[in-house]
Amino acid sequence: MPEPTTRDHGVGLELSGLTKRYGAATVLDGVDLSVAPGEFMTLLGPSGSGKTTTLNMIAGFVEPDAGQIHMGDTPLVGLPAHKRDIGVVFQHYALFPHMRVDANVAFPLRQRRVPKAEAARTVSEMLDVVGLGHLARRYPRELSGGQQQRVALARALVFRPRLLLLDEPLGALDKRLRETLQMEIKRIHREVGVTFVFVTHDQEEALVLSDRIAVFNEGRIEQVGTAQDLYERPRTLFAAEFLGDSNVLRGRVRSADGGVVELDCDGLAVTAPGTAAVGGTAAVVLRPERVTVLDADAQPPAGHNHLDGIVDDVVYLGGRRRLLVGCPGRTMLVDEMAPRRGLTPGEPVRLCWAAVAGTVVAGDPAPATPEPTRAVAV
Structure with missing residues (x-):
């Protein structure tokens, strides 16, 4: 696997008019968002604001009632999740407890029938990227929460997706460990060059990690901008009060x-x-x-x-x-x-x-x- 050192590997993402209803409730109401190749975009908002539904639509777990999603030149609506070639990291690590770390990370490569020698080399390289090469032969139960989350991150990146979705991946960790992993995720993003779309309700986490932030409120995007733009020049009261005191x-x-x-x-x-x-x-x-x-x-x-x-x-x-x-x-x-x-x-x-x-x-x-x-x- 070539060493990922630039953002050329990332892909642009375009959301147009995304709408989702469950009965009489409108969960998403015409969401438009552009994500640049290699960008770290954070979807920030309170519970129920529509950010996770948006992520699930990108991943293919939920289909929109209206609107379009394009990853580069590829339309995603109607395309099964397993054919989208998108990496996903969840809050709960979802590691296979009976598999060692290296086997967990290798799983997506095995599904893609990558030759064993190439898969072993790729897994070793990715574990080094996340700083866990020395723990390759351990089982998930022998790792800390932070180490398990880094294994999940390595598994999501090992097949070189051009887009990685992260749904509150640090939510289950304590404050000190969360802050440490924030900097690790930021470093990994710079190193692998993949486009990251990250969901959180934690305003400080969004400020630390993001190239840009989309602030969600009641199924709509209130404002999109850099952390400095949103903090210094909020356009709505909701954006002003949600991002900082x-x-x-x-x-x-x-x-x-x-x-x-x-x-x-x-x-x-x-x-x-x-x-x-x-x-x-x-x-x-x-x-x-x-x-x-x-x-x-x-x-x-x-x-x-x-x-x-x-x-x-x-x-x-x-x-x-x-x-x-x-x-x-x-x-x-x-x-x-x-x-x-x-x-x-x-x-x-x-x-x-x-x-x-x-x-x-x-x-x-x-x-x-x-x-x-x-x-x-x-």
Whole structure:
């Protein structure tokens, strides 16, 4: 098997108008998505958002009610799963317990009637890629969870598919092992050059692994982009709040001129870059690390938005400190990466942020009952 060192081996994937219904429930509603050859694309969203159904349609386990799937120039709809030549890795390793590691990895080659000598060489090379060459003669029961998942990954890649589908493959692992395997998967992707489509509900995992991310919500894609695009420039409130923690300031649009919007958020004037219709409703999304904490009587820099409040809680998170600041009608989250001084609950403070620190997205009017912007997610 030639050494896979470039992304030339990957294949493009095109989803057009994918729709799936189960009775009266629409699980997928006209999903369109383009994946470039060799790309690491992550489908991110909560349970029931349609991401796994999309993956199962690509794999051939579920047929769409409408729409098309093309892998390169090959139409996949109607083609049996075993003829699609796609690798699949599941959350549960699905290894054969009675077979050694090398036999598990060799299984797809045996199904394809690859000569024994060639299969042995290919299995050895792939086990080296996933760092398990020294465990080839062990059985699955003798391996850790992380090692078993790497065997499953080797088995899915050993026949050199041009597309690999991964359905929450790290979901059953503890946090430390999951983080280690994230970096392993990223390395393997670079090394083998195969197109990866990865499903997860873990936003941090998506940020770490992906070239691009498709955010799913209720059977539709809310936004597709790089991790930085989605985090810095979310287009919808759902995308903003699902990918990272956010302060959401809802209000009515007072003015919109030159790419700068001013909102009236219950008497608080807030400006941010974006577009919106004057008189309509919108929201400013502000990440916690973009907010600066000042003394209660300090003058904010010119052109900055500011808001007064009382510190409700202080949470130490190692490399950062999270503040919950109670303000009129809302609770603000603030992340200080280098805390300037000790703050205690009950202390009055002034929060400020540059206009360019926020992003305007379409939004609904503020809730009738004030509530925290978001739970203290860490």
